[in-house]
Ligand SMILES: Nc1ncnc2c1ncn2[C@@H]1O[C@H](COP(=O)(O)OP(=O)(O)OP(=O)(O)O)[C@@H](O)[C@H]1O
């Protein structure tokens with residue numbers, strides 16, 4: 001079990017005039033992530049998702065508060081925790097001077113994997129993401145999507161029990177995205193706890209047992225995708241505004257939605273089920289994907 | 291792939307020191323009278339000192355990119371390894387490069403007809419010099435934010451040192467204040483020690499102590515900055 005207790009992260013930054021001020025990136029965050037779940041962090045750009053992942057993976061330290069892995073505290077038990085976790089960063093962070101295979105080897109060595117395991121695991125993983133032929137190519141020579149696939153299997157090499165993925169499928173084509181989802185589900189079936197951040201609502205809907213919606217460093221909602229959607233209302237009506245923008249309203253009953261739609265005089269009226277994106281827009285007042 | 295890169299790196303960084311050796315030692319040096327022995331013999335220890343400094347320091351400059359741009363350093367920081375082994379690994383690799391390039395200079399110097407002795411202490415001094423500047427390079431790479439500032443460190447600190455720290459001429463002739471300043475810098479002690487040991491004179495043990503002190507203090511700084519970077 002993973003617990004955040006009153007976690008706060010602030011950054012010092014200088015503005016153009018050289019005056020220092022503090023920016024609150026994560027504010028008083030309390031969360032509990034259970035063993036074996038797929039947990040999603042959803043939020044617009046700059047919400048604080050990466051900052052949270054970095055604190056969870058000990059790449060940065062909370063300004064205040066504590067993070068526990070069971071009884072282990074990130075402040076005191078870093079080495080023990082690092083054995084449990086796998087990290088897929090938002091930023092592609094291969095060693096640019098090494099080949100695909102060498103980057104994997106490096107990871108295996110850093111995690112103290114015996115040579116035989118390493119070799120076997122690397123060929124298995126590369127085959128899974130269809131990069132076997134590229135094993136001796138420089139990582140610079142891979143396409144963006146290939147790099148991302150490699151990034152994910154690299155994090156899985158040492159069989160972590162908690163896997164963190166910061167925007168794992170950004171910039172991937174739909175087939176590859178689905179393959180990555182399958183891989184994540186497979187890991188989940190094998191008992192791995194998964195914590196992921198995403199911009200893609202459908203990703204959160206397709207994968208996550210529970211979703212935390214974060215805005216401006218604050219947790220604003222936390223539940224299963226279905227419960228979140230039911231909480232705001234299951235029925236939506238959409239229409240075109242005069243200025244061409246799309247507008248929508250959520251209702252708790254089908255009848256209310258129908259009545260509202262019938263009284264609208266605008267163009268292109270559409271009635272549909274509400275979804276996680278509606279929840280997101282309702283709660284944050286912004287669209288994530290646009 | 292790595293080996294290939296290492297050779298390219300060493301050779302490209304050695305062009306300048308080899309040119310110094312040829313131009314000032316072998317060319318110009320034959321007409322300079324130092325009072326005791328040839329200028330080439332005087333110069334070789336200086337070139338060894340400045341070359342190993344440059345190679346060791348610059349072996350760590352890619353670490354800056356690994357930290358700031360590629361972020362590949364995160365791979366090390368999320369792995370269950372002791373932060374100290376990261377520091378030690380980087381520094382040992384830099385020492386190895388520094389010593390390989392020193393071997394090349396030594397061979398060339400003998401080919402040009404220089405006379406100097408290599409003793410275990412001579413090698414130890416070279417290793418300490420590599421270690422100190424590898425550590426300074428490490429510290430710089432972990433703290434400096436922009437790539438340009440890394441370059442400035444080379445231009446404004448290493449470059450002047452490579453000319454002034456007893457490498458091309460004896461610091462005894464400098465004005466008093468400058469003399470003391472130059473003697474606070476590790477490269478001066480390396481040059482002086484290599485020169486004394488090379489010509490068979492008894493080494494100044496105080497200088498060895500200064501180098502050891504620098505090695506230890508810089509290592510401590512590297513360890514500290516690495517631990518802090520993981521917070
Ligand atoms: N090193 C830093 N120094 C100063 N401010 C920072 C730093 N890292 C993050 N921030 C600020 O903290 C806030 C949260 O950033 P973070 O990267 O966590 O957002 P995010 O939710 O991951 O966004 P995105 O979806 O764009 O990846 C932002 O306002 C950002 O500018």
Ligand SMILES: [Mg+2]
Pocket residue numbers: 049050051090166
């Ligand atoms: Mg992010």
